[in-house]
Amino acid sequence: MNNFSFYQDQMGTFTTALIKIGDVTGAIVKLPQQNQHQTALNFGFASSGEVKILQETNVEMDIVLKIAVPGKAEKTNDTYIGVLLFPGMPKFRSKRHFWNNKVLGIEMGANVSQTIDIHYSNVEMSNASASCMSWDGKVDNETWTPDRCQTNHTNGKITCRCSHHAFFAVVIVSRFLTIMSNLSHYINIMNDASTAAITIGNVTGVIAKLQTNSNMNFGFESSGNAKVLGDNHNKVYDFGREIHLPKEAIDMAQKNNESYVRVLLFPGLNWNHSNIFKNEVLGIEMGTNIVNLSNTIDIQYKDATMNQLKATCMSWNGQTMKGSSPEWTTSGCKTIQTGYKVQCKCSHLTFFSIFTSSLLSNDQNKPEKTLIFPAPDHPLNLEQAANVMKNLSSILDLMGNASTAAIKLGNITGVISRLPQQNQTNMDFGFHSSGDLMILNKNSDVGTCIKQAVHFPKEASELAVKRNGSFAGVLLFPEIEKLNKTSFFFNNEMLGIEMGANISNLSETINIHFSNVNTTEFNATCISWDGKSKEGSKEKWITDGCLTNEANGSITCHCSHLTFFAILMSSNENGKISSSDLKTLTQITKAGCGMSMFFLGVALFMHFLIRKNKASQAVKILMNLFIALFVLNFCFLINESIADLKVMAACVAMAAVLHYSMLATFTWFFMQALHLYFNLYKIPTDMKHYMWKICITGWVIPSVVVVGLLASNKYNYIEVSDDNGTSVAM
Structure with missing residues (x-):
């Protein structure tokens, strides 16, 4: 602002000039030295910052200035008026800000001003109060004050009438910020x-x-x-x-x-x-x-x-x-x-x-047609739902020329889409929380209002057409009964997916996305039913062919086949015990195993180091049983410590040895009982290699079972949790 005299020198014989310094815009006007009947200078700023020198003030611009000029200016070499608009100004003070973050600066080369009127348009005042304020430009005292400026509000416009030249701004104070403070x-x-x-x-x-x-x-x-x-x-x-x-x-x-x-x-x-x-x-x-x-x-x-x-x-x-x-x-x-x-x-x-x-954004569309069928008298069971899915192909004739149609069968909703015979693409469908069905485009966001979304890969469509399938259908069945006392379907809902052909072993999975799944107190697992298999009188739900991916409160089932799908919610309270019980049981286990190992160790010590007479067959069998029990108790005692290492190889080895020693204990108990039976019924045991046969039976048979399970990767670790969130791994 202090450089306007420099700008005046650069103007030469021109009387007006526009100024642009980065985002800062403005104008400078030389005042006439003689009376030219000019009573005011008018400037206007558009919202973009563009400045104009106006003949009248009744124009639609963001800011309009009217600066009064006397009939004759004082005699001085610096007779000019300069105006600059500074955008992007920082917050004025806590809970206050400049209107549109703009400050207006006015500089005069002579004391020529009587009144300055600044008109601000499009000022939203319904939730705030506003005041015209000024600052004298002194860097060491940046104090904005309403003194010497009058504020007038009229229909979304503010007029500031000031009697001096300085920096000016409209300061906005939010109504609810004022109340909160x-x-x-x-x-x-x-x-x-x-x-x-x-x-x-x-x-x-x-x-x-x-x-x-x-x-x-x-x-x-x-x-x-x-x-x-x-x-x-x-x-x-x-x-x-x-x-x-x-x-x-x-x-x-x-x-x-x-x-x-x-x-x-x-x-x-x-x-x-x-x-x-x-x-x-x-x-x-x-x-x-x-x-x-x-x-x-x-x-x-x-x-x-x-x-x-x-x-x-x-x-x-x-x-x-x-x-x-x-x-x-x-x-x-x-x-x-x-x-x-x-x-x-x-x-x-x-x-x-x-x-x-x-509800519908640019990337979401409704099906071309809606088909409404009579509602069933009662909620469908799984067998009836399977029959509905089998008859989806009959709906194609009712679609006419439409390529997609929404289906409503009471509270059962879904969609059916014709498959193109060539140039197949991915397909995506979504169920809104209100029950409406949407066709989703590639980049649709399913994180807020879509509660279920189904993605068909291009591979599934190509395979369906190759096997004479002509449609893709998805139905959402509500009010499905609980699976058992401790397990139920998420939202009591089941999704049925059909393409008119047997679709399985896909390399690109069919993805079923479920939003807003609360798994705090439940274990969630993606399961499927082929529409016919049963286990006794109940339908047989399996996890084969589906992977469960849980993230950010949602679950996505990645499945390689078509069938019925649901999320099984199993209460995890069954796996929890009270923290006091967990602590007590842990202490009892350690004390019991320790005592057993002590007395077993004493017995083995006495047998191998103190014994003077030759051991009988019964004693030898008993000592083998003691060895199996000693190893079993030792494994129980160090089990938790090995599991806490989080080394999978060590955990598998521990599980295998624990299982082997337990099976060996059982077999040696059987050997002991068998030998006692021989003695009671006076069956001769002096046969050749009798003890060798007993030992091979007692130690080798358990190893066959363990080796088989090792080869099948059946050993793992589990965690037992208490009601405080503490868990013990083994």
Whole structure:
């Protein structure tokens, strides 16, 4: 700004010039030395930064300046007016920012100004307040003040009338930032209360004292009233909005000397973002630097209209602006959408909102036709579902000229697609949480609102056409009964896939993707049924031909054949025991094995080193039994230590020796019983090589079994878990 006299010298005989220095734009105008009846100079800046010198001020531009000029300027060599617009200015102050991050600088080479009017257009003021402020340009004292400037708001426009030349800007203060920052007043009047409900106009919320060593949960009713829900976040509450604060976040706040949490719901906001769900923002504050949480803050939205929308969790840090509106981001938040529920799992504290879009995006299309059939009287069993899949080919005639058709059979939904006879490609279908069927393109995102997606590789289509198959059909069967007392199908659903031909042994797998699978208390496994095999009176589900891939709360089944598919959820509580029982049993095992080894060792010592007489056949058999028992107890004693090494070869060797010694114990018990039988019934045992035959039977037969299992790679390790998450490997 101090170099305008240099720009004036460069102008030569020109009276006006435009200036561009990087992103900075502006203009300079020489003032006439004689009275030329000029009363004002007008400048205009477009949103792009382009500057114009105007004849009138009633033009549509982002910023329009009207600088009053007296009839005759003071006699001086520097009679000019210079204007520069500085974009991309940093935040003005905590919770305040410059409008569009722009600052306007005005410099005059003479004291010619009487009044400066600056008109700002398209200023969104519904959720904020604004003030015209100025700075005198002194670097050692960068103080912005509203003094000497008047602020006038009219229909989305702000006019600043100032009586001096300096730097000018419109400073925006967000309404809900102001409310959040002023909540300390309410904390001061809470006295000894641990919680307090807050109502400020239509803004509602709660202030609560932080609890030590505990989670905290809050809920908002449909009326907007906020409640403290207690520590049980898994309980189902009838609240439209629920917030779960993990213990980790509370501990982090307390370390920063914070004692209270503030949760406010701001409804009815009016921004340029028309896709903010219900125009509401949720603000959560617990001091500063609550970021990078390993246990996420969970915010759950429940609303019936969510069924028809695709939701994305967004957050705003309270600082970064885009124009006069917050700059929202998905960073740090994960979206889980199931039906009418949306859960935001965020690793930080700030302002949150849900952005919604239409159910169908550019990469998702509905089938060309919808075929509706009468609903069955009762949920189909597996055998009836198999018959439906077998008759899919009969639907082709009902499709007419359509290449794809959605199928609705009561609550059974699906799709059928004709296979092209040439130039086959991959095919992808998806089931939305609302039940609608979609045809997905290559780059479709199935992570938010698609609960199941099926990918047919090109190889499957080519093989089907080669074997006279003419269609690909997928049906989703709900309300499938439990497999047994401890196992059930995920969401009680089963997917049937048919292509009119026998498709198996694919090198490119058919991928069935299941979203939002909670495996916290269950083991999830991809299983299949061929539509006919039975095990007794029950259908025979197998894991052969399918690989289970679990990642980020979803499961993908990679299968090499066509049939019925489901995810089997097996309770893993059966494999858990209480931590006290695990500790007690471990101690008993070690004590028992130690005592057994001690007395077995004493017996073997006495037999081999102290014995004076020749041992009888019965004693020899007994000593072999003692050796087998000693090795068995020793293996039990060191089993856990070997497993903890996490060396697979050592683990397999340990399992083989343990199994061998156990089998040898059984065989030597049998040898002992057989020898006793011979003695009781006076059957002669003085046959040739009697003891050699006994020893070969006792030691060799177990080794045959163990070698066979080793060759088949049947040895592995297992983990026994307790209810505290502690596990013991063996």
